[in-house]
Amino acid sequence: MRAESAAAERPPPAAMPAEAKIRLRGVSHRFRAEDGVFALRNVDLDIRPGTLVAVVGENGCGKTTLLRLVAGLVEPTAGVIAIDGRAVDGPSANVALMFQRPVLLEWRSVLDNVLLPLEITGQRNAGAVEYAGDLLRTLGLAGFELKRPRQLSGGMQQRVALARALITKPDVLLLDEPFSALDALTREALQEELLAAWSQSGATALLVTHDIAEAAFLADRVVLLTPRPGRVAHVFDVPLPHPRTAEDRYAPELIALAREVRHAMNEAGEHQAGGR
Amino acid sequence: MAQSSATARRALPGRLLSLALFALALAAWEALIRLRGLPPLVLPGPALVAREVVAQVVSGDIWPHLWVTLTEVLLGFLLGSVLGIGLGATVAHSASIGGVLRPYVVASQAMPKLAMAPILVVWFGFDLTPKVVIAALISFFPLFENVLAGLQAVGQDELELFRSLQASRWQTFVKLRLPSAVPFVVAGLRVALVLSLVGAVVAEFVGANKGLGALIVTAQGTMNTPLMFAIFVVLTVLGIVLSGLADLVERLALRWRYGE
Numbered sequence: 001m002r003a004e005s006a007a008a009e010r011p012p013p014a015a016m017p018a019e020a021k022i023r024l025r026g027v028s029h030r031f032r033a034e035d036g037v038f039a040l041r042n043v044d045l046d047i048r049p050g051t052l053v054a055v056v057g058e059n060g061c062g063k064t065t066l067l068r069l070v071a072g073l074v075e076p077t078a079g080v081i082a083i084d085g086r087a088v089d090g091p092s093a094n095v096a097l098m099f100q101r102p103v104l105l106e107w108r109s110v111l112d113n114v115l116l117p118l119e120i121t122g123q124r125n126a127g128a129v130e131y132a133g134d135l136l137r138t139l140g141l142a143g144f145e146l147k148r149p150r151q152l153s154g155g156m157q158q159r160v161a162l163a164r165a166l167i168t169k170p171d172v173l174l175l176d177e178p179f180s181a182l183d184a185l186t187r188e189a190l191q192e193e194l195l196a197a198w199s200q201s202g203a204t205a206l207l208v209t210h211d212i213a214e215a216a217f218l219a220d221r222v223v224l225l226t227p228r229p230g231r232v233a234h235v236f237d238v239p240l241p242h243p244r245t246a247e248d249r250y251a252p253e254l255i256a257l258a259r260e261v262r263h264a265m266n267e268a269g270e271h272q273a274g275g276r
Numbered sequence: 277m278a279q280s281s282a283t284a285r286r287a288l289p290g291r292l293l294s295l296a297l298f299a300l301a302l303a304a305w306e307a308l309i310r311l312r313g314l315p316p317l318v319l320p321g322p323a324l325v326a327r328e329v330v331a332q333v334v335s336g337d338i339w340p341h342l343w344v345t346l347t348e349v350l351l352g353f354l355l356g357s358v359l360g361i362g363l364g365a366t367v368a369h370s371a372s373i374g375g376v377l378r379p380y381v382v383a384s385q386a387m388p389k390l391a392m393a394p395i396l397v398v399w400f401g402f403d404l405t406p407k408v409v410i411a412a413l414i415s416f417f418p419l420f421e422n423v424l425a426g427l428q429a430v431g432q433d434e435l436e437l438f439r440s441l442q443a444s445r446w447q448t449f450v451k452l453r454l455p456s457a458v459p460f461v462v463a464g465l466r467v468a469l470v471l472s473l474v475g476a477v478v479a480e481f482v483g484a485n486k487g488l489g490a491l492i493v494t495a496q497g498t499m500n501t502p503l504m505f506a507i508f509v510v511l512t513v514l515g516i517v518l519s520g521l522a523d524l525v526e527r528l529a530l531r532w533r534y535g536e
Contacts, residue, residue: 071440090442097440103433107455107533116451120443148535 019085020046021204022070022172027079028229029065038229039065043079045223045232052198052205052242054215055223056261058269062230063208067176070206071097083172093121096170096203100177102157104149104164110136111145114163121168128167135163139193155186159193166197173198173205179214191218192246199243212265216258217249224261226268233268236261320502328506338510344487346514348404348476352411353469359412360419360468361461367420368427369449381420389413390478397483407479407487414475415468422464426457455533462529466522473515488514 024045030036040062047053055063068074069081072090081088083095096117104113114132118124136145139159149157158178165173178194179187195218198205209215215222216238224234239253248254302322308314309321316324332338367374367381389410396406430453438448480489488507495503 073436073439091440093442095440097437099433099437101433103431103437105434105452105455107458109535117441120438120441120447120451148533150534 019049020082021049021051021084022047022206023080023082023085024066024070025080025082027066027069027076027081029062029069029074030077038062040069040076041229041231043230043232045235047204047206048220049204050202051220052207052218053221053223054207054209054219055225056209056212056215056265057225057230058227058265059210061225061227063225064176065230066225067097067174067206067208070172071095071174093168094171096165096168096173098161098165098173098175098178100180102149102154102161104157104160106149109146109148110141110152110160113149113160114167116164117168132163132167135166135197136160138197139163153186155182155190158182158190162190162194162197166201169201170203173201173203175205175207175209177209178207180209180211187214188246188249194218195242195244212258212261213249213254216254216261217244222257222261224264224268226265234261234264236264317499317501320505324502325505325509328502329509332503332506332510338488338491338507341486341488341491342510342514344404345473345476345480345489348407348479348487349411349469349472349518351404352408352476353415353472355408356412356415356472357419357465357468360416360464361423363416364420364423365427365454368424368453369445385417385421390475393479393482396479402483402485406482407476407484410479411472411475414471418467418471419461419464422460423457426460427453429460430456458529458533462526465525466519469518469522470515473511473518477511 022045024043027040027043027045028038029040030038043066045053055066057063065074069076070083070088072088072092072095075089083092105116108116111129111132112119114136115124115128118128133142133145136142139162141156141159141163144152144156149160152160158181161178175194179190182190191214207215207218212222219238220242222236222238223232224236225231226233236257238257240248240251305319306321306323309319320328363377363381367377392413393406393410396409400406400409427449434452434456435448438452443451476487477489477492480487481493484490484493488511492504492507495501495507
């Protein structure tokens, strides 16, 4: 059930239509169930196990709603969301979430923040503490275990949040613009660390971002959502296999893809503006 | 080290100005008495008040009264805080209990507690109890209010994190809401501590034979105005000490919250 073993053999992108890890079918969401504005309308999406899918789009295209739906934090007004073939009916222990803000508890040490998820499920033990230490070391936070969040920079705080998301060894990693509040250099460092941590975990990841270059650099596939109502406009396969290195950021394939996504976004925008 | 001495140097003119202002106020006080020829019965001069303070402290006459008032303040504060925190937490935790109790709490808050002093004397007599009850009633509300506000002032993201971790209501309460409320509680404690001194003294006016408030009434009866002023000085010092105590609690709470 756990995903540790899936890490080794992630299916190459755009190959074999393997069973979807996350599947959305006809998913719609309105802010008020009966007559509210559609945040999402009739979205179909399959996410293969062990892949990283990025959802991009303008503000208000429903990308965060999409993530919250998969997280089981909100219910769709129509359609079905399934993880491993089972309909999502609430938050699950196999799904970990990372927010735009670090959302750390400032009265807890870094280590205690990372261990919070296991503390809540009653699984905090010596092994867990050791694993938390390992995660923090991997993320360059060795020696900061007993510091408080306030004593850390924004980038370090978001690394702690990443460690907290990974501590449960989740099957599914949901990332809600986790780097958007960071400065450009810190953001790049964190993207690379996320890539490394994600490939090691073998988790299936869904990343919401408005940074097209970030989406191209991190993802196996990029999903473009258009706003009002939010729907899937395009799905792009990223033509560069994982693992990727920092250098790949400037790979011509990725730059070409980013341009393509950007054009598609503009087109969708014009289309919308014309349709009004 | 260099930095702290620099800060001290910058703070020095401010302190000097404060002292100068104090000296100026004393001089104005003395001048007023001399110019208008006010008798000590109406307004004793600073020197007379200072002598009275020293006399009271040295003779030890004032100590039992100070002790009684302090006991009332601390007992009332403790009782009121415990009840305020407990009831505030209960109301915040359970929406249904909160809905039932809320209007009563608001109504009793609007009611000036000091107005109840006479009836409390009827009920509880002239000793410690009515003053402790008044101090407790006065301490109760800042804590009740602040605990309630603190427990509800939790960020949406934090709540969502706990939901995504499938934390129980109790876990969310103990691990998230309660610690989030600590700064609010500390602020409430500070207000409650200072107000309970007011409560105790006023309650002593109404019916008491011991305590600084009772001593003020006695001094008034014997037209001993210098003694009244001496008590004001003692009460001010007591207030400053209590507020220093609140500072200490605040510092400890902040250290716990944010690390050193």
